[in-house]
Amino acid sequence: MRTLSRLGFGAAGIGNLYTEVGEEQAHEAVTAAWQRGVRYFDTAPHYGLGLSERRLGEALRDYPRAEYTVSTKVGRRLEPSTGGGDDLANGFAVPATHRRVWDFTEDGVRRTLEACLERLGLDRVDVVYLHDPDEHAEEAFREGYPALEKLRSEGVVGAIGAGMNQTGMLTRFIRDTDVDVVLCAGRYTLLDHSALTELLPAAVERGTSVVIGGAFNSGLLADPRPGATYGYAAAPPELLDRALHLRSVADRHGTTLRAAALAFCAVHPAVASVLVGVRSAAEVHDCADQFEATVPPAFWQELRDTGLLPAEEPS
Numbered sequence: 001m002r003t004l005s006r007l008g009f010g011a012a013g014i015g016n017l018y019t020e021v022g023e024e025q026a027h028e029a030v031t032a033a034w035q036r037g038v039r040y041f042d043t044a045p046h047y048g049l050g051l052s053e054r055r056l057g058e059a060l061r062d063y064p065r066a067e068y069t070v071s072t073k074v075g076r077r078l079e080p081s082t083g084g085g086d087d088l089a090n091g092f093a094v095p096a097t098h099r100r101v102w103d104f105t106e107d108g109v110r111r112t113l114e115a116c117l118e119r120l121g122l123d124r125v126d127v128v129y130l131h132d133p134d135e136h137a138e139e140a141f142r143e144g145y146p147a148l149e150k151l152r153s154e155g156v157v158g159a160i161g162a163g164m165n166q167t168g169m170l171t172r173f174i175r176d177t178d179v180d181v182v183l184c185a186g187r188y189t190l191l192d193h194s195a196l197t198e199l200l201p202a203a204v205e206r207g208t209s210v211v212i213g214g215a216f217n218s219g220l221l222a223d224p225r226p227g228a229t230y231g232y233a234a235a236p237p238e239l240l241d242r243a244l245h246l247r248s249v250a251d252r253h254g255t256t257l258r259a260a261a262l263a264f265c266a267v268h269p270a271v272a273s274v275l276v277g278v279r280s281a282a283e284v285h286d287c288a289d290q291f292e293a294t295v296p297p298a299f300w301q302e303l304r305d306t307g308l309l310p311a312e313e314p315s
Contacts (some may be wrong), residue, residue, distance in 0.1 A: 001159035001180045001209060002069050002126050004273040006266060007291045008040035009033045010213060011056045013279030015048025016093040021279050023055070030059035032281035034068075036288035040273050042183070042211070043120075044073035044131055045112060046100065048092045050119050057120035070120065071183075071211075073131035073163055074112040075144065077103040091232070104136050104144030113151065124156060129163035129183055137169060145177050165214070165231075167199040174202045181272065186214030186231060188271075190221055190246055190257075190264050191239060193310055203270035212265040213275040221246075221261040246308065253299040259290040260299060266291070 014026035021029075030041070041060065043052045053072060060068060078098040085096045103112065113128060128148055133140035140162075148160035162173045163183030170182045182203070188195035188210075195210075203210045216222040219229040224243035228235050235243070247257040265274045276287045303309040 004069055004209070004211065005037060005039040006273055007036075007038050007262075007288060008042055008211065008273040008275040009038050009284075010275040010277035011041060011043040011052045012047040013277050013283075014055050015043070015052025017047065017091060017277070017279070018093065020093045025280055026055045027059045028281040029278055029284055030056065031062075032284040033278070033288075034063060036284060038284075038288070039067060040069045040071070040275075042071045042213075042275055044076075044129075045078050045116060045119075046073065046076045046090075046131060048094045049087055049096070049098045049100075050078060050115075051092075051094055053116055053119035057122060061121060065122075069126040070122065071127035071129060072113075072116045072120070072125050073129045074109045074116075074148075075102065075104050075131040075133055075136070075140070076100040077108050077112045078115065102136055104130065104133060104139040106143050106147035106150075109144055109147040110151070113156070124158070126158040127161065127181060128157045128159075129161050129181075131163055132165070133162065134164065134166065134169065141172075141177075145173070145179075149178070163211075163213075167195050167197070171198045171202050174199070174206050174208045179208060181209040181211060183211040183213055183275070185212075186217055188212050188265055188268070189215055189217050190261050190308075191217050191230070191242060196310060200268055200270045208270070209272040210268075210270045211273045211275060212271050213277075215261050215265045215274055215276065216258070222258055224257070242308070246303075249302055249308075250299060253296045253302070255293065255295045255299055256290060258286075259293040260295050262287070262291045263293075263295045 043056050081099040087094050087096045130144050151157045159180035161179040161181040165185045167187050173179050218232050220235045220243050250257045278284045
């Protein structure tokens with residue numbers, strides 16, 4: 001698998017996640033990421049009903065293809081829709097021009113990937129993930145994964161894997177298949193250490209790369225305050241209190257909670273890249289600054305001493 005930049009660009013935001021993002025702002029976000037050394041860009045048909053892929057592909061045409069890595073996803077096939085309205089029920093501020101159809105069959109995987117390549121304006125992608133097969137495990141393992149294996153052997157894609165918001169099925173992919181990489185979102189953070197139990201040890205054992213998404217747990221660790229989101233919903237009071245405590249510890253040690261959240265994700269030996277969801281050049285520069293910051297060892301030690309981090313965490 002191609003080497004991934006340690007900081008990756010999560011492109012759901014430029015697909016109008018929650019709110020609209022202008023074309024120029026989306027392009028400027030990708031440009032800023034390139035300026036800061038980001039060379040790994042992740043997208044999916046799900047993100048804005050293809051808008052994210054189109055915008056990302058257009059922005060990356062400014063750069064040499066051999067110098068960046070793109071991942072996209074299969075499992076949600078887009079079909080034209082005449083229903084009208086918007087897609088906000090699915091989290092994206094775009095017209096509902098298409099509908100998503102779950103499809104992990106070999107035909108569905110190939111058709112979805114062909115459409116992805118067309119939207120991206122590319123003849124190949126470097127990584128393809130099975131996207132959120134939580135409720136479709138049998139079809140994903142029986143048909144979706146073998147389809148990706150064939151595409152890899154044909155040279156259509158470089159690396160294959162699965163991307164999910166849970167650890168159990170991702171661990172099964174690592175142990176029972178020949179995936180190159182898995183994308184684990186929100187399950188290896190300062191607030192959720194569940195990937196440490198099985199997923200990350202299995203990845204180290206098998207030599208499988210792990211990409212970590214959701215370092216800020218959908219917002220709570222970026223800016224803990226009443227009304228902040230955790231897992232795309234309002235944060236429970238106990239988690240808000242914990243995040244506020246983590247921020248106070250970070251302040252006391254002369255760092256920021258955002259820097260600590262990103263550093264926590266990056267340090268594990270199985271982790272190849274940390275994806276951050278960004279929607280503007282300013283957000284890109286802030287995340288890059290935080291990612292490059294040094295978090296004092298005393299911060300990590302205090303978290304271990306107070307039980308906020310497990311003793312085996314390798315920070």
